[in-house]
Amino acid sequence: MDFASLAKELRKDILVMLNKAGAGHPGGSLSEIDMLSVLYFGGILNVNPKKPSDPDRDRFILSKGHASPGMYAVLARKGYFPSKELDGFRKINRLLQGHTDTKVPGVEMSAGSLGMGLSFGNGVAYAGKLDKKSYKVWVMVGDGECQEGMVWEAAENTTFHKLDNIVVIVDKNGIQNDDYVAVTSNIEPLTERWRSFGFKIMEIDGHDFNEIVPAFEKAKKEKGPWCIIAKTVKGKGVSFMENNPKWHGAAPNDEELKKALEELR
Amino acid sequence: MEASREGYGRGLLKAAEKDPNVVALEADLGKSTKSRTVKEAFPERWVSCGITEQNMMVMAAGLASSGKVAFASTFAIFTERAFEQIRNCVCRMKMNVKIIGSHAGLMTGTDGSSAQAIEDMAIYRTLPGMVVLCPADSVEAEKATLALAKHKGPAYMRLTRDKTPILFDDKYIFEIGKGKIMREGKDATIVACGPLVSIALEAAGFLAKENISLEVINMSTIKPLDSALILKSAKKTKRVITAEDHSIIGGLGGAVAELLAENPGAKLVRHGVQDTFGESGQPEELYDKYGLSVKHLIQRIKKDL
Numbered sequence: 001m002d003f004a005s006l007a008k009e010l011r012k013d014i015l016v017m018l019n020k021a022g023a024g025h026p027g028g029s030l031s032e033i034d035m036l037s038v039l040y041f042g043g044i045l046n047v048n049p050k051k052p053s054d055p056d057r058d059r060f061i062l063s064k065g066h067a068s069p070g071m072y073a074v075l076a077r078k079g080y081f082p083s084k085e086l087d088g089f090r091k092i093n094r095l096l097q098g099h100t101d102t103k104v105p106g107v108e109m110s111a112g113s114l115g116m117g118l119s120f121g122n123g124v125a126y127a128g129k130l131d132k133k134s135y136k137v138w139v140m141v142g143d144g145e146c147q148e149g150m151v152w153e154a155a156e157n158t159t160f161h162k163l164d165n166i167v168v169i170v171d172k173n174g175i176q177n178d179d180y181v182a183v184t185s186n187i188e189p190l191t192e193r194w195r196s197f198g199f200k201i202m203e204i205d206g207h208d209f210n211e212i213v214p215a216f217e218k219a220k221k222e223k224g225p226w227c228i229i230a231k232t233v234k235g236k237g238v239s240f241m242e243n244n245p246k247w248h249g250a251a252p253n254d255e256e257l258k259k260a261l262e263e264l265r
Numbered sequence: 266m267e268a269s270r271e272g273y274g275r276g277l278l279k280a281a282e283k284d285p286n287v288v289a290l291e292a293d294l295g296k297s298t299k300s301r302t303v304k305e306a307f308p309e310r311w312v313s314c315g316i317t318e319q320n321m322m323v324m325a326a327g328l329a330s331s332g333k334v335a336f337a338s339t340f341a342i343f344t345e346r347a348f349e350q351i352r353n354c355v356c357r358m359k360m361n362v363k364i365i366g367s368h369a370g371l372m373t374g375t376d377g378s379s380a381q382a383i384e385d386m387a388i389y390r391t392l393p394g395m396v397v398l399c400p401a402d403s404v405e406a407e408k409a410t411l412a413l414a415k416h417k418g419p420a421y422m423r424l425t426r427d428k429t430p431i432l433f434d435d436k437y438i439f440e441i442g443k444g445k446i447m448r449e450g451k452d453a454t455i456v457a458c459g460p461l462v463s464i465a466l467e468a469a470g471f472l473a474k475e476n477i478s479l480e481v482i483n484m485s486t487i488k489p490l491d492s493a494l495i496l497k498s499a500k501k502t503k504r505v506i507t508a509e510d511h512s513i514i515g516g517l518g519g520a521v522a523e524l525l526a527e528n529p530g531a532k533l534v535r536h537g538v539q540d541t542f543g544e545s546g547q548p549e550e551l552y553d554k555y556g557l558s559v560k561h562l563i564q565r566i567k568k569d570l
Contacts, residue, residue, distance in 0.1 A: 055332070102358050108330070113353045119320040120354065123327020123335070126312060130288070131331070150350075153317035157324065160315070 003209045006077075007037045008264050011237045013073035013086060015260050018251040021090040024098065027247045028142060029070035031173040031232040032062075034207045035216075036074045039138065044216045046135070049079040052105045058135050059108045059124050063117020064142040064171065065099040066249065071107065072096050080106035115148030117141055118168060122154055125163040136220060140169045144176030146187045152197070159198030164223040168199065171206060173234035175245050191229050199227035206230030238263055266428040269459075270367045272403030273424055274299025276410025277336055281307055287414055288328055290314055290337040292321050298338040298367040298424070322347040322355060322364065329360040334414055340373075341366030341382035341423050348388060355419050356392040362420075363413045364389075369399075369423035370510030371538060371555055372460055377545040382423070383538045387515025389421040390488045396420035396441055397487040399509070399517070401462035402432045405485055408439035416441055423459070425510075427548045430463040432483075444491035446498070450480035453504035453570045454531075456495060458484050458517050461508040461536075461557065468562045479566070490520050492528075499531035504570040506534040510557060513537040534569045536562060 010033050018024040039045050045058045062071050069089065076083040081095060081104065088094025095104055099112030109120045121139040128135050145151060158166050172190065174181050181187060195201050202218070204211040212230075219226040234248070235241030238260040241252075252260055281287040281303050290312040295301040304311035312328075314321040318339055325335035337344075344351070344366045355362045366385050373381045389397050396416065400406040406424060413420050432447070447462065448469050457465040462483045469479035480498050484491065499505050505525065507518040518535030525533050536556075543551055552558040556565075 109327075110353070110358050113349060115319075116323045116350060116354050119323035119350075120327040120330070122320070123324040123329070123333075124331050125327075126288075126324070127328050127331030127333050130309060130333070150317075150319045150323075153315075153320035154324075157314055157317060157320055161312070 001042055003034065003037050003042065006041060007034050010037060010073045010077065012261060012264050014069040015238070015252055015257055017069050017073065017086045017089045019254065019257040020087055021251060023090055023251050024069055025066040025249045026069070026241055026252065027175060027234040028064055028067035028171065028173065030236045030238065030241065031206065031234045032067050032140060032171045033070045034209065035169060035212055035230060036070055038209065038212045038216055040074050040078050042213060042216065044220050045138065049106065052080060056133060056135055058138065059121070060138045061108050061117045061121050062100050062140050063111060064114065064140060064145055065111025068098065068100045071100055072104070075104065075106040078106070114145045115150035118151060118154035118158065121166055122157050122161065122163060125165045126161060128165055129163070136165050136167060138167045138169065140171055143170055143172040143174065143187060143190065144181050144184065146170065146190060147185050155194065155197040155199070158225050163225055166225040167219045168225070168227040170227065170229045171232055172229055173232040175234040175243070175248055177248050179245050194227040194229065199225050201227055201229065203229045206232035207236055266430055267403040268425055268428050269400050269403050269406035270299045270424040270426065272400070272406030273365060273410050274302040276407035278302040278306055280411055280414035281310060284334060284414060286332055287334045287336065288312060290321050290325050290335060292316055292318050292339040292343065294339050298365060300336065300338040318343045319347045319350050322350045322362070325362040326354045326358060326360040329362050334361050336363045336365060338365040338367065340380060341369035341385045342380055345382065345385060345388065352392055356395055359394055359418055361417055364421045365424065366421060367424040368426040370425065370459065371543045371551040371557065372425050372427045372510055372548045374427065374548045374551065375545050378542040381543040383512045383543070384515065385423055386487050386511050386517065387519060390515065390520065394418055395488065398422040398441070398485055399458040399487055400485050401459060401483045402429055404431055404433040404437060405439055408437065409485065412439055412441050425460055429460045432463060442486050442489045442491060444482050444484040444486070444494045446480065447483050448479065448481040450478040451502055452478045453506060453566060454480040454482060454498040454502045455506050455508055456482045456484050456517065456521055457508040458487065460510055464557070464559050464562060465508050467559045468566065471559070471563060472566065484517060487517055487520055490524060492524050495521060495524060496528055499525065503531050505531050506536055506566060506570060508562060509537045511537050513539060532570065534565060536565050
């Protein structure tokens with residue numbers, strides 16, 4: 001699988017979607033998209049777009065629900081819904097809500113309020129244990145999101161209930177809404193925090209497919225609970241968006257879109 | 266006399282026996298909420314969350330998303346800590362989660378105002394698709410629990426810590442969304458819920474001796490409100506008084522006020538906690554001080570209706 005080419009196309013979809021909507025969150029969509037490409041197109045998630053409610057499916061829960069454009073771009077390309085729906089992102093009477101929503105086929109949890117994904121994943125994973133299912137529950141959280149106290153309520157419950165079918169991915173892009181994470185509040189030492197809660201840790205570069213693929217394959221095969229700390233660049237792939245807090249939650253205008261798409265040619 | 270939470274514990278156990286998908290989540294108050302009945306019988310279906318109410322509500326949603334009927338219990342006041350989680354992760358996704366708030370109202374007693382939830386029904390009533398219940402006794406609480414296990418979708422049920430008179434027997438049929446006329450009358454209607462139902466019946470018995478005929482309705486479903494029953498009675502008596510161990514703002518009184526404002530024709534008095542916090546004390550002392558006792562209800566009916 002040529003993940004680099006695929007991710008480039010998905011990045012274009014994200015930017016066009018945001019431009020048409022006139023609002024949304026490019027930074028976190030671009031930081032997560034390489035990993036989402038591997039999850040959905042690298043044989044990691046056992047999912048079938050024709051059976052989105054299959055009780056045996058793996059679950060991917062995007063806790064950082066504002067990064068919905070990345071998720072929608074992947075789901076459309078995977079065949080969960082027609083790609084023409086991407087034009088209706090954030091528009092009234094259309095499918096794609098501003099934040100990930102279960103109205104959209106393939107979306108497991110309606111998000112938009114941070115900190116909830118791992119608790120939801122705990123519930124799904126617990127049900128999997130009760131029903132003797134072998135599915136895995138993948139939860140992606142942001143690093144800024146780890147400021148939410150509820151994330152740690154969830155983390156303590158994951159290990160207390162021995163939910164070894166959970167994989168947490170932290171998209172550590174270093175930026176949140178207002179500013180850099182480091183100047184907003186303290187989440188460090190983030191890796192040690194997750195380790196101390198009882199998670200098995202892998203640290204990867206979230207844009208290097210040579211690191212993403214083996215890490216995800218290991219987490220798929222071996223029992224967890226895993227926490228994969230993925231160092232990423234917010235706005236990755238578009239020079240003027242990279243590592244700039246301005247692009248957490250702002251859509252590119254026509255001129256900016258043109259410039260961005262040229263870079264992604 | 267029995268606390269309604271005892272009925273919940275029995276109902277939950279019966280529901281778990283009947284349906285293998287019933288799971289109970291608890292945030293370290295299982296001895297008090299009585300959800301521990303499930304722990305003893307089905308330990309794997311009793312999910313100890315520790316003191317993590319926010320996590321518990323969303324974990325319940327996750328379980329429900331995978332086919333479970335999730336009962337998440339804690340004190341009424343601590344469910345409120347997870348209000349936004351309940352809104353965004355339970356109700357918005359219409360999850361099959363039943364939130365059980367025990368120790369509601371001033372009746373919680375000596376623990377004091379921090380534990381006396383007097384606004385829970387008001388806030389949960391605002392959530393689209395949410396069913397809100399407040400059973401009048403332990404028998405009704407047990408039957409309501411079984412009804413909730415069958416109902417698809419989110420619900421909140423408030424329970425009491427203290428013992429209250431038993432009003433129903435085994436033959437009673439509980440139905441979500443249906444009030445019940447406990448006593449017929451023609452001069453005024455008391456619409457009550459929870460512990461105030463037995464107090465209303467006592468007041469009606471007393472006033473009957475003075476030739477005042479009161480109709481008493483047990484409105485154990487606050488949402489969806491049995492509007493037809495209330496309007497029918499209001500049309501007959503032209504005087505309605507709501508009675509609840511809850512703020513007069515937004516709960517049963519609020520719901521009936523909304524109904525009668527849009528369907529005028531009867532005078533309304535809201536009897537309950539008058540926009541104030543409680544304090545430590547025995548339940549009967551608190552009911553006396555804050556105006557919820559039989560004596561006060563009688564005075565209120567005589568003075569305002």
